[in-house]
Amino acid sequence: MNSGDSRQNSAYNPDVDELKFISGGTGILLRANESARDNQRLLAADTLRFQKWLRANVPETAVQADEAPTLALHSADFWLPFAVLASDVALQFYLGLAVNYVYDCLKGRLRHDDHTIHMAVVYEDKANGLVKKFEYSGPVEGLEQCAKAIDINKAFEG
Amino acid sequence: MTFRSAEGIRLWHGLRKVLLEYWHAINRLDFASAATHVAAAGTQAKARHKRALKRDTCSDQVLDDYFLFVTALDALQVYAAYWDSVVEGMYSQSWSLLQDLQDSLRLIKRFGRRPDIRLWMVLEEQCAGLERLYPNRPCLSAEMIHGPVVCSVCGRRMDDPRCPHIPGNLYRGQLAFGVVQEILSVPAVAVVTNPMDKRCGVVLPDDDEHFVGPGILRGALRDGQLGPLRFAGVEADLDRAVAAGSDASCSEEATDLNGRTGSGLRSASPDEREDAVRLTLVCSDTPMLAVEDLLRLGRVRRTIA
Numbered sequence: 001m002n003s004g005d006s007r008q009n010s011a012y013n014p015d016v017d018e019l020k021f022i023s024g025g026t027g028i029l030l031r032a033n034e035s036a037r038d039n040q041r042l043l044a045a046d047t048l049r050f051q052k053w054l055r056a057n058v059p060e061t062a063v064q065a066d067e068a069p070t071l072a073l074h075s076a077d078f079w080l081p082f083a084v085l086a087s088d089v090a091l092q093f094y095l096g097l098a099v100n101y102v103y104d105c106l107k108g109r110l111r112h113d114d115h116t117i118h119m120a121v122v123y124e125d126k127a128n129g130l131v132k133k134f135e136y137s138g139p140v141e142g143l144e145q146c147a148k149a150i151d152i153n154k155a156f157e158g
Numbered sequence: 159m160t161f162r163s164a165e166g167i168r169l170w171h172g173l174r175k176v177l178l179e180y181w182h183a184i185n186r187l188d189f190a191s192a193a194t195h196v197a198a199a200g201t202q203a204k205a206r207h208k209r210a211l212k213r214d215t216c217s218d219q220v221l222d223d224y225f226l227f228v229t230a231l232d233a234l235q236v237y238a239a240y241w242d243s244v245v246e247g248m249y250s251q252s253w254s255l256l257q258d259l260q261d262s263l264r265l266i267k268r269f270g271r272r273p274d275i276r277l278w279m280v281l282e283e284q285c286a287g288l289e290r291l292y293p294n295r296p297c298l299s300a301e302m303i304h305g306p307v308v309c310s311v312c313g314r315r316m317d318d319p320r321c322p323h324i325p326g327n328l329y330r331g332q333l334a335f336g337v338v339q340e341i342l343s344v345p346a347v348a349v350v351t352n353p354m355d356k357r358c359g360v361v362l363p364d365d366d367e368h369f370v371g372p373g374i375l376r377g378a379l380r381d382g383q384l385g386p387l388r389f390a391g392v393e394a395d396l397d398r399a400v401a402a403g404s405d406a407s408c409s410e411e412a413t414d415l416n417g418r419t420g421s422g423l424r425s426a427s428p429d430e431r432e433d434a435v436r437l438t439l440v441c442s443d444t445p446m447l448a449v450e451d452l453l454r455l456g457r458v459r460r461t462i463a
Binding site: 037038040042048049051052053055056065069070071072073074075076077105107108109110111112113114115116 | 260263264265266268269282285289299300301302303304305307316319322323324325326338342345348350352353354355358
């Protein structure tokens with residue numbers, strides 16, 4: 001693990017819609033998060049751009065997003081949407097997409113610019129049939145390291 | 159080269175006289191005149207870009223180069239305006255101008271053909287150094303809940319699959335971005351250390367004691383100890399410098415973070431106590447930018463002696 005990042009990979013209890021999507025859907029579902037303040041469901045700041053980027057770069061992967069207002073946070077961080085992966089999308093593939101998206105956005109960054117990535121993704125761990133949630137917060141290099149790990153559990157070692 | 163099309167390169171070469179005058183004006187600290195030189199060229203370029211978009215006969219590459227051309231001229235104009243505001247002691251404004259300059263540099267690096275053009279690399283390096291001179295101010299970040307967003311290029315809702323434009327990308331010389339149609343609420347304003355826009359901070363008056371860094375820079379410029387084109391960086395511990403009430407007092411040899419040496423200006427507390435804090439402006443013996451760096455826009459980085 002890099003200094004300055006936080007990673008978590010734990011069992012997750014999906015709601016009915018998520019479970020239906022994981023087992024019977026295809027592609028990626030970008031979900032709205034429930035706001036802690038007033039329980040309003042809101043899309044993360046980068047949802048729209050990320051969704052369009054996915055449509056342009058992986059047109060063969062179906063991408064759908066919840067209909068909800070967006071919470072725009074004007075910090076220099078990336079707030080990727082809470083994603084749910086259907087069984088036809090591997091976590092590694094999704095992490096690779098997230099890394100490519102962030103690097104694409106960062107083209108033109110200045111050397112002293114500093115950005116943190118925040119993301120969460122729910123997926124089915126086919127090895128044991130569990131639904132898990134992977135969360136990451138830190139620099140893009142750390143996320144890239146996770147995407148490169150063949151076994152995501154190895155991303156938590158060392 | 160920054161430009162991809164023959165038209166873009168031709169336009170930049172056509173600015174030879176303007177760029178020469180700009181460079182000489184910056185060298186003699188006549189910033190208003192330097193800004194005027196490029197402003198006129200920038201206005202013409204913007205009009206040309208608009209006409210080309212209307213005619214719709216130019217290639218994507220040419221239109222993108224018009225955008226880059228205008229952005230490059232904007233960067234040079236803001237560079238002159240930045241140094242002018244420092245010399246005039248308008249430090250709050252100079253901070254905003256420094257952010258404007260960096261915004262232009264990001265666009266040039268993102269859409270230019272090559273990112274390693276010396277002109278842009280030097281300006282980036284100078285920006286990094288200059289930012290360190292300013293106090294760490296709390297910045298504000300508004301949390302906004304908004305509804306649908308409309309595309310700046312095609313006018314459709316951005317979540318409409320018929321809109322192919324990705325925010326932040328360039329399409330026929332037009333930067334795509336989302337235009338928020340309705341802000342539903344602003345539930346909070348957060349104080350953040352790394353805002354999207356560093357201009358959104360607490361505005362300090364120009365005579366605030368925390369502007370010790372820009373004050374030293376101003377003194378060095380006015381005393382003729384430093385020119386903008388020789389500014390190579392900063393070695394500073396501003397928090398301690400403010401505490402010690404330091405000011406620019408003498409010059410010495412200095413080595414910057416990249417190992418370059420040159421004459422520097424250092425500040426020390428008036429009584430030169432043991433814990434005196436030094437604020438060193440690293441100054442290159444030769445100009446960081448030669449006039450040909452502006453003219454050619456095609457040189458790769460070289461080591462600065």
